[in-house]
Amino acid sequence: MKGIRVKFIGLLVVFALSIWALYPTYRLYSVLPKQEKALKDRLTRATSSDDSAQVAVEVAELQNVKAGVHKRSLNLGLDIVGGMQLTLEVDKSKLSADEAADAGDRALEVIRNRVDQFGVFEPVIQKVGRDRILVQLPGVDRERAKNLIGQTAQLKFQLVQEERATYDALKTLDDKLKSPLAADTTRQTAKSDTAKKVQADTARLAALFDTARMDTGLAVTGQPEEGTLLGYVRTIGGDFAVDERDYLEFKARLALARPSWPAGYEFLFGPSEVHEGGPGRRLYLLKTEPEMLGSAIKDARPAPYQGSEPGLANTWIVSLKLGRKDAAVFAQVTGRNIGRRLAIVLDNVVKSAPVIQSRIPDGNAMITTNDVNPDESRDLAIVLRSGALPAPVNIVEERSVGASLGSDSIRRGILAAVVGSLAVVLFMIIYYSVGGVLAVFALVLNIFFLLAVLAGLRATLTLPGLAGIALTIGMAVDANVLVFERIREEMRSGKTNLAAVDTGYARAFVTIIDSNATTIITAIALYFVGTGAIRGFAITLTAGLFINVLTAVFVTRWIFDWWLSRFHVGKLRV
Amino acid sequence: MRLIPETHFDFAGRRWFFFGLSAILALVAIGSLVFRGFNYGVDFTGGSLLQIRFAERVSVEDMRSALGAVGEGGATIQQDENGDFFIRVKPKDFGGQETFGTVLSRQLSTAFPGNTFEVLREETVGPQVSKELQGKVLLAVAIGLVGILIYVSFRFNFQFGVSAVFSLIFVTLIELGFLSITGMEITMTVIAALLTVIGYAVNDSIVVSDRIREDVRKIRKESFLQIVNRALNETLSRTVITGLSVLLVLSALLLLGAASIKDFAAIMLVGMALGTYSSVFVVANMVVEWEQRFPSKRRR
Numbered sequence: 001m002k003g004i005r006v007k008f009i010g011l012l013v014v015f016a017l018s019i020w021a022l023y024p025t026y027r028l029y030s031v032l033p034k035q036e037k038a039l040k041d042r043l044t045r046a047t048s049s050d051d052s053a054q055v056a057v058e059v060a061e062l063q064n065v066k067a068g069v070h071k072r073s074l075n076l077g078l079d080i081v082g083g084m085q086l087t088l089e090v091d092k093s094k095l096s097a098d099e100a101a102d103a104g105d106r107a108l109e110v111i112r113n114r115v116d117q118f119g120v121f122e123p124v125i126q127k128v129g130r131d132r133i134l135v136q137l138p139g140v141d142r143e144r145a146k147n148l149i150g151q152t153a154q155l156k157f158q159l160v161q162e163e164r165a166t167y168d169a170l171k172t173l174d175d176k177l178k179s180p181l182a183a184d185t186t187r188q189t190a191k192s193d194t195a196k197k198v199q200a201d202t203a204r205l206a207a208l209f210d211t212a213r214m215d216t217g218l219a220v221t222g223q224p225e226e227g228t229l230l231g232y233v234r235t236i237g238g239d240f241a242v243d244e245r246d247y248l249e250f251k252a253r254l255a256l257a258r259p260s261w262p263a264g265y266e267f268l269f270g271p272s273e274v275h276e277g278g279p280g281r282r283l284y285l286l287k288t289e290p291e292m293l294g295s296a297i298k299d300a301r302p303a304p305y306q307g308s309e310p311g312l313a314n315t316w317i318v319s320l321k322l323g324r325k326d327a328a329v330f331a332q333v334t335g336r337n338i339g340r341r342l343a344i345v346l347d348n349v350v351k352s353a354p355v356i357q358s359r360i361p362d363g364n365a366m367i368t369t370n371d372v373n374p375d376e377s378r379d380l381a382i383v384l385r386s387g388a389l390p391a392p393v394n395i396v397e398e399r400s401v402g403a404s405l406g407s408d409s410i411r412r413g414i415l416a417a418v419v420g421s422l423a424v425v426l427f428m429i430i431y432y433s434v435g436g437v438l439a440v441f442a443l444v445l446n447i448f449f450l451l452a453v454l455a456g457l458r459a460t461l462t463l464p465g466l467a468g469i470a471l472t473i474g475m476a477v478d479a480n481v482l483v484f485e486r487i488r489e490e491m492r493s494g495k496t497n498l499a500a501v502d503t504g505y506a507r508a509f510v511t512i513i514d515s516n517a518t519t520i521i522t523a524i525a526l527y528f529v530g531t532g533a534i535r536g537f538a539i540t541l542t543a544g545l546f547i548n549v550l551t552a553v554f555v556t557r558w559i560f561d562w563w564l565s566r567f568h569v570g571k572l573r574v
Numbered sequence: 575m576r577l578i579p580e581t582h583f584d585f586a587g588r589r590w591f592f593f594g595l596s597a598i599l600a601l602v603a604i605g606s607l608v609f610r611g612f613n614y615g616v617d618f619t620g621g622s623l624l625q626i627r628f629a630e631r632v633s634v635e636d637m638r639s640a641l642g643a644v645g646e647g648g649a650t651i652q653q654d655e656n657g658d659f660f661i662r663v664k665p666k667d668f669g670g671q672e673t674f675g676t677v678l679s680r681q682l683s684t685a686f687p688g689n690t691f692e693v694l695r696e697e698t699v700g701p702q703v704s705k706e707l708q709g710k711v712l713l714a715v716a717i718g719l720v721g722i723l724i725y726v727s728f729r730f731n732f733q734f735g736v737s738a739v740f741s742l743i744f745v746t747l748i749e750l751g752f753l754s755i756t757g758m759e760i761t762m763t764v765i766a767a768l769l770t771v772i773g774y775a776v777n778d779s780i781v782v783s784d785r786i787r788e789d790v791r792k793i794r795k796e797s798f799l800q801i802v803n804r805a806l807n808e809t810l811s812r813t814v815i816t817g818l819s820v821l822l823v824l825s826a827l828l829l830l831g832a833a834s835i836k837d838f839a840a841i842m843l844v845g846m847a848l849g850t851y852s853s854v855f856v857v858a859n860m861v862v863e864w865e866q867r868f869p870s871k872r873r874r
């Protein structure tokens with residue numbers, strides 16, 4: 001009996017792991033929507049603008065939590081939840097061979113950059129083949145998606161305000177915001193962990209300003225209070241920044257204060273980047289009026305540094321060429337602003353903010369990266385060219401499914417599946433009595449493990465995926481039927497309970513292995529040849545059948561053995 | 575509880591009757607494929623599909639005239655029991671950011687003032703993508719069949735391998751004939767259902783073949799034909815019980831599911847019946863016929 005105990009403990013461990021893998025999924029689909037709805041209700045009931053501002057901030061907080069949970073849960077495909085899928089093809093007909101070479105990469109960069117700001121959960125942005133791009137935007141409707149993808153990229157060069165001015169601007173905003181937010185004390189006491197984090201950030205910020213005070217004579221009066229904009233701010237490489245988890249919340253608060261932004265200036269963020277303190281985004285205060293547009297760039301290439309500065313030896317730079325007319329403008333801009341920073345802004349995201357070192361008279365500029373790795377310079381060159389050389393994309397495939405259609409068919413599908421499964425459960429229990437109960441147990445375990453594995457693989461469940469699960473369930477039922485029919489045959493030939501179970505399983509095992517193996521072979525062929533939808537089918541089927549062998553053959557067998565050896569069972573009824 | 579008593583049907587003895595029946599089914603299917611063809615969905619033909627729901631029901635004639643106004647009078651229009659329209663048009667460039675959906679939406683708001691509508695679904699597939707998809711589905715199925723041939727030939731023998739693959743081709747052919755005759759729209763969901771059917775058919779063939787293999791090893795006194803008959807009778811109760819279980823689920827899907835699920839269930843139902851039929855009357859009987867003509871050396 002010792003062996004059995006080990007097996008059951010093993011099974012329990014797998015079971016616990018499965019619960020752990022599925023918990024985020026449970027939260028995502030049952031807990032979080034309720035909280036979301038509660039917030040929405042509050043928003044409709046809100047009586048003052050302060051109230052709705054408060055709710056907007058809480059919505060942003062919830063979105064953050066949701067984003068975190070989303071990353072660890074089983075996602076439903078576009079054909080189930082609704083959303084938009086686009087396949088884009090880069091139109092190279094009007095580009096020269098040289099321009100066409102990385103047109104796909106430029107288009108990808110532009111689209112990724114935009115979707116990233118858009119706050120879509122689990123977007124898929126992939127290059128398929130050489131110049132096709134697949135974009136999946138769950139839960140996004142057609143108009144929004146088209147707006148997002150359809151526009152041509154906007155590349156601008158904007159002057160960066162110095163840190164002190166940024167700090168002052170944030171401080172002013174905080175003073176203006178103070179009254180409504182400070183009024184809501186209940187929320188702040190409830191969120192003690194946030195408060196702690198804010199205190200830690202505040203300490204970091206204070207340390208920064210201790211040194212800053214010495215350099216620039218910046219006067220900091222006291223520490224920033226929690227719940228203020230400054231309370232969120234930390235630094236990345238000398239720039240102000242916010243933690244990724246605070247980004248949406250901070251952005252919402254900043255947007256609320258928009259009327260009080262310094263006139264002629266705007267706040268923009270950098271892309272998400274990982275730094276010592278975890279992922280975050282840099283925050284810049286920029287002059288709204290651009291100094292120059294992206295169309296000024298004639299070419300931008302990554303190149304190794306060839307100058308004489310010893311500190312830059314072996315590093316990579318981006319070499320920039322400007323058109324004749326634009327070179328004159330650039331000479332003026334650079335001449336007037338030596339020592340200041342000029343931000344390269346693609347679709348309202350600050351991609352880089354190099355310091356202007358000297359006046360550039362001839363339109364041949366260089367951006368140093370201080371990096372021996374060419375990646376950064378290559379990425380930046382793509383960004384610069386994407387503004388200069390638009391890579392036009394055509395939509396070759398488009399699918400949108402309204403969420404209402406999705407939810408309607410889901411509800412009916414679930415009802416049908418539940419009714420059908422209950423019918424099978426009843427039938428199996430009536431027909432095989434004890435054996436039927438075991439078979440149903442094995443079936444439930446099978447589905448549970450399968451969902452856990454899919455969640456663990458971060459797979460996306462689509463309709464063809466559900467078809468794969470349906471086939472798995474069918475074969476699981478069949479496996480048990482094979483076993484029980486075999487045991488019955490052995491019992492009829494006069495064997496004892498134990499012997500009948502033994503031979504029954506042994507004989508049926510060969511059949512089950514062969515039939516599952518053949519089906520897995522088909523599934524694997526489908527996986528390697530098929531496209532997205534067929535792959536979903538292949539993955540669920542393959543995983544399901546492996547689990548099927550475990551649950552239908554081994555687990556029921558262990559329970560049978562345990563039951564027969566532990567209790568005095570009369571004539572076995574399966 | 576026991577539904578199926580011990581049986582002694584002579585399946586293999588009447589194999590020529592069933593070969594004939596199978597041949598007729600296959601001919602009907604091929605005939606329909608040749609003369610009727612398929613009702614391909616936009617996944618395969620390219621073009622656009624719109625699903626539109628109106629607040630107040632709109633007749634097909636009114637919809638047709640609205641489509642005529644935007645130059646798509648030849649569109650395929652279907653209306654389901656809820657009054658939802660399914661409109662399909664051939665691939666066409668509407669210029670700029672315009673799509674069939676945006677063009678038609680504008681027309682509908684002027685044609686039916688006071689009636690609100692919602693575009694529930696819009697799918698547009700370029701002709702290039704659809705051609706690639708057709709090729710990929712065929713290739714996937716072909717590679718799957720070769721894989722099965724190799725595995726079954728290795729685990730059983732070549733006769734079983736060929737018979738199993740032949741049976742799958744038969745099932746697929748009849749199923750395609752069924753799709754062609756009913757005029758069901760060929761979508762990705764239908765392809766998934768078809769793959770599922772092939773999976774079930776493989777499973778059935780293997781279960782039957784496995785029992786024949788076991789009995790051939792165990793029983794030496796009887797002729798091959800008798801052994802096959804015995805194996806088929808022995809597995810009959812399993813065949814019926816499994817079939818019944820799947821039937822229960824599929825009927826629930828058929829009765830309660832939404833439109834796309836109904837199609838899926840209908841294809842599966844036909845496929846299940848076919849798979850079971852073909853495991854007994856195609857695979858087993860082919861093996862018997864083969865063995866009678868070219869007795870293998872192992873059995874003396």
